[in-house]
Amino acid sequence: METPFTRPAFKPDAAFASAAERFFELLKTFGMPGAAAAGDAQDWSSLAGTLAGQFEAWLRSSQSAGPWFAAANAASPGPGGGFGAAQPGSFGPLPLGAGAAPQQDAQRTWDLFARLAQLQGQLASHWSEIANSAARRFITRLGAAAGGAPTLDNALKLYELWVNCAEESYAATVRKDDFCRLQAELANTSAALLVEQRRHAETLVRAFGLPSRNEVDALYAQLKDLRRQLAELTDAVPARGAGAKRRAARAGGTRRRNRARKPRA
Amino acid sequence: MRPFAPGAEALFPELTVRIAATLARLREVQGVTVGCSAKRAVWSCGKTTLHQYLPLAPAPPRARGRPVLICFALVNRPYVLDLQPDRSLVRRLLAAGLSVYLIDWGDPDDAERCLDLEDYIEGHLGGCVRHILDSRAGEALDLLGVCQGGVLSLCYTALHRKQVANLVTLTTPVDFHTPDNLLSKWVQGLDTELLMRSANVPGEVLNGLFLSLMPFRLTQHKYVRLLTGNCDRRTLEDFVRMERWIFDCPPQAAVALAQFVRWFYQENRLARGTLRIGGRRVDLGKIRQPVLNLYALEDHIVPPAASSAMQRYLGSADYTGCGIDTGHIGMYVSRKAAHSVPQRIVAWLKEHSS
Numbered sequence: 001m002e003t004p005f006t007r008p009a010f011k012p013d014a015a016f017a018s019a020a021e022r023f024f025e026l027l028k029t030f031g032m033p034g035a036a037a038a039g040d041a042q043d044w045s046s047l048a049g050t051l052a053g054q055f056e057a058w059l060r061s062s063q064s065a066g067p068w069f070a071a072a073n074a075a076s077p078g079p080g081g082g083f084g085a086a087q088p089g090s091f092g093p094l095p096l097g098a099g100a101a102p103q104q105d106a107q108r109t110w111d112l113f114a115r116l117a118q119l120q121g122q123l124a125s126h127w128s129e130i131a132n133s134a135a136r137r138f139i140t141r142l143g144a145a146a147g148g149a150p151t152l153d154n155a156l157k158l159y160e161l162w163v164n165c166a167e168e169s170y171a172a173t174v175r176k177d178d179f180c181r182l183q184a185e186l187a188n189t190s191a192a193l194l195v196e197q198r199r200h201a202e203t204l205v206r207a208f209g210l211p212s213r214n215e216v217d218a219l220y221a222q223l224k225d226l227r228r229q230l231a232e233l234t235d236a237v238p239a240r241g242a243g244a245k246r247r248a249a250r251a252g253g254t255r256r257r258n259r260a261r262k263p264r265a
Numbered sequence: 266m267r268p269f270a271p272g273a274e275a276l277f278p279e280l281t282v283r284i285a286a287t288l289a290r291l292r293e294v295q296g297v298t299v300g301c302s303a304k305r306a307v308w309s310c311g312k313t314t315l316h317q318y319l320p321l322a323p324a325p326p327r328a329r330g331r332p333v334l335i336c337f338a339l340v341n342r343p344y345v346l347d348l349q350p351d352r353s354l355v356r357r358l359l360a361a362g363l364s365v366y367l368i369d370w371g372d373p374d375d376a377e378r379c380l381d382l383e384d385y386i387e388g389h390l391g392g393c394v395r396h397i398l399d400s401r402a403g404e405a406l407d408l409l410g411v412c413q414g415g416v417l418s419l420c421y422t423a424l425h426r427k428q429v430a431n432l433v434t435l436t437t438p439v440d441f442h443t444p445d446n447l448l449s450k451w452v453q454g455l456d457t458e459l460l461m462r463s464a465n466v467p468g469e470v471l472n473g474l475f476l477s478l479m480p481f482r483l484t485q486h487k488y489v490r491l492l493t494g495n496c497d498r499r500t501l502e503d504f505v506r507m508e509r510w511i512f513d514c515p516p517q518a519a520v521a522l523a524q525f526v527r528w529f530y531q532e533n534r535l536a537r538g539t540l541r542i543g544g545r546r547v548d549l550g551k552i553r554q555p556v557l558n559l560y561a562l563e564d565h566i567v568p569p570a571a572s573s574a575m576q577r578y579l580g581s582a583d584y585t586g587c588g589i590d591t592g593h594i595g596m597y598v599s600r601k602a603a604h605s606v607p608q609r610i611v612a613w614l615k616e617h618s619s
Binding site: 023027062151183187192198213221 | 273274275276277279280281283284287288291292295375376377378379384447450451452453454455456459460462463464479480481482484485486488489491492493504505508509
């Protein structure tokens with residue numbers, strides 16, 4: 001899923017509109033018509049339930065587009081891409097005929113997608129814990145702020161309180177060891193998926209006689225080694241006045257003299 | 266009872282108008298420019314470019330004293346240090362008559378997936394230092410490292426003591442295992458071998474990770490706050506400039522990132538004295554230069570304890586550590602810090618200029 005925070009070209013207006021929409025939704029919940037009269041305990045629990053539900057939905061949507069899933073999103077095949085689009089049924093090796101990945105490779109990739117889905121399920125239980133804890137904190141602290149006139153200032157004060165509660169609940173959960181392990185496993189599985197898919201691609205490019213990423217990496221390593229050897233040899237030459245050139249060569253750098261910088265691609 | 270007294274619906278039309286107006290104004294200022302001081306590229310290596318800032322007023326080069334080289338983090342763009350005239354560390358340094366250079370690491374492409382920390386520290390940072398010293402016939406410069414760039418600067422200074430006269434570090438972690446370091450907790454279980462074998466890490470992934478440290482404040486609350494008070498055009502322009510910088514993260518070379526995670530976050534090698542770059546041990550105890558270390562007291566990325574620990578490991582007898590009452594990013598651009606941080610740096614460098 002794409003959110004304003006995961007788009008390559010970030011648009012602050014889109015992020016603002018999204019946050020404002022959430023804020024609006026929250027205010028509607030605060031002023032829910034039909035809520036019970038003063039002191040009614042059932043009213044609080046109903047409010048807490050609604051808040052927790054909305055909050056959990058937001059956590060799920062924004063975090064599934066978060067850092068750990070981004071790699072999997074980028075790597076996922078099929079129309080639309082994205083983790084959500086990568087259902088086991090829709091996934092298969094790249095359909096490029098002769099070089100298509102062997103069956104066992106496709107199975108391994110399928111397994112990794114399945115593992116990601118499993119981990120996402122585990123993550124969802126943490127979102128639920130955070131959302132419920134935040135709603136409880138909010139209700140507990142509401143106290144004197146409750147029942148105020150519906151002005152924008154009061155709305156923002158309530159919102160501030162809500163954000164504090166949300167951050168505190170979030171911080172309490174995400175510092176736990178099991179959450180940290182889960183986060184790491186999500187990242188590792190996403191990375192493994194990427195590596196696996198690159199392996200498929202390598203098989204394909206080899207079939208077509210194209211240079212592969214591994215071959216380019218090997219060339220890069222060779223080049224680096226040659227540069228190092230050159231620097232050592234240059235250092236060994238006791239030529240007077242060659243210091244600047246030697247050092248420049250060692251760094252592989254180029255001096256620019258008052259010329260405009262080339263635009264980057 | 267409910268959070269609002271009955272009649273909350275009356276608020277919605279007013280709120281809708283305010284949201285629409287803010288949205289329209291945000292769209293109006295989206296074209297703001299970033300970066301304000303004139304500079305020229307003087308050296309490059311791969312995607313790394315060394316920039317020299319032009320002096321604000323003509324002055325004989327000797328009057329400008331020892332050059333200052335700013336080494337920013339790999340994970341963000343350095344233009345935040347020169348964002349706009351009233352929030353520019355670079356400009357304040359130039360105004361103090363200093364000769365300022367800055368490293369822009371650029372965007373490593375897929376062919377540079379295997380760039381490692383030795384390449385960055387010895388090749389790129391080292392190349393910049395050598396170029397500056399050669400071109401100015403100098404023996405040493407002042408190095409100003411920011412965040413991860415501070416870590417690279419510490420490594421470089423420990424390995425090349427003669428080339429650095431004074432070291433300034435901003436929001437720079439040294440002890441990566443302090444209990445309040447959430448980022449460190451999260452990455453302990455990362456498989457760095459796998460990370461090395463995968464592709465370069467897109468900037469959005471890392472940025473998403475940073476935002477995940479405080480998601481409600483950083484992806485919701487700060488936007489809703491635009492609805493409060495007088496959000497004039499200038500305030501919105503400042504806001505959009507910061508947004509542009511926050512979401513403009515370069516990709517990370519896979520190998521260098523994996524090494525950084527493993528060596529620093531997982532194994533805490535810098536603090537433990539077990540870090541080796543290019544086969545040489547990085548011993549912070551060998552840093553005997555004067556060091557000014559500024560850290561943010563409300564930093565959610567580099568906790569103050571991670572940075573203030575620096576003093577314990579340095580060999581320098583002239584160490585000044587100072588906590589600033591702001592957050593990680595506020596250290597570079599908040600109105601409060603925009604004045605006090607450059608002032609401290611300039612005063613300290615002048616004190617240590619001889």
